[in-house]
Amino acid sequence: MTSGMNGLVPALRAIAATTTAVVLATAFPAFAQEEPGMEVKDSYRFVIIPKVVHPWFDQVNNGAMQAAQVIEAQTGSKVEIVYSAPQQADVVQQNQIIESSIATRPDGIAVDLLDASGNRASLEEAVGQEIPVTIFDSVPPEGMELTSIGNDFCEQAKLASRRLVELMEESGQVAIMMGVPSAPNHAIRAQCHEEVFAEYPNIELVATGIDNDDIETAQKQAAAIMQANPDLKGWVASDAAGPIGIGQAIQEAGKTGDVILVGLDNLPEMLQLIRDGVAESSSSTRPEMQGYWSIMAMWQQAMGIDTPKYIDTGIDFITKEDLE
Amino acid sequence: MKRNPLALIAANPLMGVFIALVIIFAISIAASPHFLTGYNMSVIARALAFVGLITIGQAMLMILGELDLSLGVIGGLCGVVAGMAMTSGGLPPIVAIPACLLLGAMLGALNGLLVSILKLHSLVLTIGTAGVFGGVNLVLTKGVAITGMPPEIQFFGRGEVYGIPVPFIIMLVVLAIAVFITAKTPFGRFMYAIGNNVAAAEMLGIKVNRIRVLVFTMAGLLAALAGLLMVARLGTAQPSIGETWVLAPIAASVIGGVATTGGVGSPLGAIFGASIIAIIENIIVLFGVSPYWQGVVSGVIVVLAISFDSASRRLIRKES
Numbered sequence: 001m002t003s004g005m006n007g008l009v010p011a012l013r014a015i016a017a018t019t020t021a022v023v024l025a026t027a028f029p030a031f032a033q034e035e036p037g038m039e040v041k042d043s044y045r046f047v048i049i050p051k052v053v054h055p056w057f058d059q060v061n062n063g064a065m066q067a068a069q070v071i072e073a074q075t076g077s078k079v080e081i082v083y084s085a086p087q088q089a090d091v092v093q094q095n096q097i098i099e100s101s102i103a104t105r106p107d108g109i110a111v112d113l114l115d116a117s118g119n120r121a122s123l124e125e126a127v128g129q130e131i132p133v134t135i136f137d138s139v140p141p142e143g144m145e146l147t148s149i150g151n152d153f154c155e156q157a158k159l160a161s162r163r164l165v166e167l168m169e170e171s172g173q174v175a176i177m178m179g180v181p182s183a184p185n186h187a188i189r190a191q192c193h194e195e196v197f198a199e200y201p202n203i204e205l206v207a208t209g210i211d212n213d214d215i216e217t218a219q220k221q222a223a224a225i226m227q228a229n230p231d232l233k234g235w236v237a238s239d240a241a242g243p244i245g246i247g248q249a250i251q252e253a254g255k256t257g258d259v260i261l262v263g264l265d266n267l268p269e270m271l272q273l274i275r276d277g278v279a280e281s282s283s284s285t286r287p288e289m290q291g292y293w294s295i296m297a298m299w300q301q302a303m304g305i306d307t308p309k310y311i312d313t314g315i316d317f318i319t320k321e322d323l324e
Numbered sequence: 325m326k327r328n329p330l331a332l333i334a335a336n337p338l339m340g341v342f343i344a345l346v347i348i349f350a351i352s353i354a355a356s357p358h359f360l361t362g363y364n365m366s367v368i369a370r371a372l373a374f375v376g377l378i379t380i381g382q383a384m385l386m387i388l389g390e391l392d393l394s395l396g397v398i399g400g401l402c403g404v405v406a407g408m409a410m411t412s413g414g415l416p417p418i419v420a421i422p423a424c425l426l427l428g429a430m431l432g433a434l435n436g437l438l439v440s441i442l443k444l445h446s447l448v449l450t451i452g453t454a455g456v457f458g459g460v461n462l463v464l465t466k467g468v469a470i471t472g473m474p475p476e477i478q479f480f481g482r483g484e485v486y487g488i489p490v491p492f493i494i495m496l497v498v499l500a501i502a503v504f505i506t507a508k509t510p511f512g513r514f515m516y517a518i519g520n521n522v523a524a525a526e527m528l529g530i531k532v533n534r535i536r537v538l539v540f541t542m543a544g545l546l547a548a549l550a551g552l553l554m555v556a557r558l559g560t561a562q563p564s565i566g567e568t569w570v571l572a573p574i575a576a577s578v579i580g581g582v583a584t585t586g587g588v589g590s591p592l593g594a595i596f597g598a599s600i601i602a603i604i605e606n607i608i609v610l611f612g613v614s615p616y617w618q619g620v621v622s623g624v625i626v627v628l629a630i631s632f633d634s635a636s637r638r639l640i641r642k643e644s
Contacts, residue, residue, distance in 0.1 A: 053615045053616065082612040083612075083614070083615065084609050084612065084615065085615035086615075087615070087618065087619065088567065088568060089564075090564050090567055090568055091558065091562055091564065092374075092554065092558070092562070092564070092565065092568065093568060095558070096367070096371050096605065096606075096609075097609050099367040099370075099371075100364070100367055100605075100606050100609035100610060101609055102363065102367075103358050103359075103361060103363050103364035103367055103606075103610065104356075104358045104609075104610055105358065115469050115560065115562060117469065117471045117558075117559060117560045118469060118558045118559070118560045118562050120559060121481075121482055121557065121558065121559060129363070178467075181466065181467035181468045181563075182467070182468055182469040182562065182563070182564075187468075210467050
């Protein structure tokens with residue numbers, strides 16, 4: 001009996017081992033494929049929708065293309081980036097682009113919101129159609145759980161306005177150039193500039209222009225404000241186009257050196273203004289990094305992986321020394 | 325006696341633009357698998373609805389031989405005033421909406437009266453009034469959107485009936501009324517008569533100024549309606565509403581066979597033209613056209629559509 005049992009035990013072990021192996025071989029791969037990030041896709045298509053056709057957003061797109069190349073190189077999956085920009089900074093136009101993009105069933109849409117509340121209905125449509133949405137360079141609509149990529153807009157503005165106050169030795173008239181007033185990032189920067197100026201009793205905020213993120217408008221507004229305020233000593237801006245227009249107006253008025261400009265962002269024209277001594281410095285976002293991480297976030301979301309609520313891409317402070 | 329089918333087609337001036345629309349539609353279906361889907365059709369219909377309402381008003385003015393470049397701004401201003409009335413003003417939508425439609429009609433009437441009294445060309449005058457209305461919009465809003473719209477108005481902008489967007493249904497109803505007025509009533513015939521020859525119309529006893537003011541009033545009313553529907557769609561009153569409604573309705577009317585010199589065309593043709601523009605705007609995104617090429621691509625398609633319309637009319641006349 002014992003010898004019989006002795007013969008049975010190895011046989012039972014063999015059956016148990018085989019059964020376990022079969023169960024693991026069949027069950028584990030199925031379990032693994034259901035886990036987020038385990039399914040391999042041959043291709044991805046991501047849509048980038050900026051505020052408007054603008055060189056700053058071309059830099060965002062460059063970063064997005066770089067991320068696509070990295071994913072392709074590392075995984076072999078083909079990644080297509082569709083860059084679709086409104087011709088005007090108009091929330092109606094931007095919503096039409098969002099909605100038309102939803103119709104193409106992309107693997108993700110990244111949007112720089114012109115107006116969080118005005119964009120809300122279109123974003124909800126995308127989410128409702130189970131298309132991953134990522135926000136960059138702006139703040140998501142209240143109550144919508146979307147990953148946003150950008151920097152601390154208030155900190156960026158305060159770096160610029162504190163620098164201006166320091167250069168003006170805490171005394172004199174200043175002006176702010178507002179971008180698109182309904183754009184949350186522009187509004188936050190303008191508000192934070194005001195907060196800094198309010199801390200200094202001898203700093204007087206005499207004017208706020210609105211340029212709608214357009215260089216020509218910024219130039220006209222800045223020229224008019226300097227005409228109306230001949231004692232104006234300093235400028236800060238809330239968008240990328242603003243400081244370029246202000247710089248042009250300072251040059252045309254022959255006030256280079258008399259009026260101090262602390263700019264925003266790192267467009268080639270902005271950097272040239274710093275080299276030419278028209279602008280003293282610039283507090284800059286990192287647009288390439290915003291594009292890069294927008295794609296990375298959408299790629300993760302497309303695989304079903306949760307992404308952080310906020311990714312901070314940081315701020316650069318650019319002076320003439322940095323450009324030499 | 326059997327009539328030549330080409331002659332039958334030639335008898336209908338809308339046929340050229342309609343065929344151009346069908347061709348663009350067919351090419352879009354063939355070129356993009358995403359085009360002919362229920363969702364995408366509703367996207368196009370909704371986009372068409374807002375600009376379509378302005379197009380109907382502008383087409384009626386163009387038939388009369390006039391233009392109103394302030395219609396988009398009237399739409400934006402009325403949207404903003406309605407937004408303020410319903411939020412900070414505390415007025416219920418049932419009061420605020422009719423009041424703002426009335427405001428739009430009054431601003432349109434003001435344009436008509438100034439054109440009639442000052443004997444100015446409407447193009448020049450409405451450039452000025454557009455500046456004034458746009459300026460008031462900025463003064464009221466300081467360029468910042470008004471939020472907190474009552475949720476009950478959202479149905480008019482976001483709602484659907486049997487899958488058809490509500491703004492599109494409203495636009496179709498307005499179109500039917502406009503087609504009826506222009507084609508079936510003495511008022512419509514007077515509009516064409518004035519557009520063809522003002523002096524002759526006056527000699528015939530047509531009250532030119534009264535009809536002019538009425539058509540401007542209708543156009544202002546439609547602009548306000550478009551602005552209000554857009555506020556309902558967005559859930560906010562954006563000061564930028566209407567900024568893109570200036571040239572597109574004129575282009576749509578011209579594509580649809582409405583002559584800028586007056587007396588020719590119909591609101592239906594103008595809506596065909598607006599449909600062509602709406603489809604172009606949609607397929608540019610579906611095809612992923614670079615934003616730097618979008619103006620070129622849409623411009624070329626519009627030129628081709630107008631050329632096709634013109635060439636087909638000439639060919640049909642020659643054949644028949």
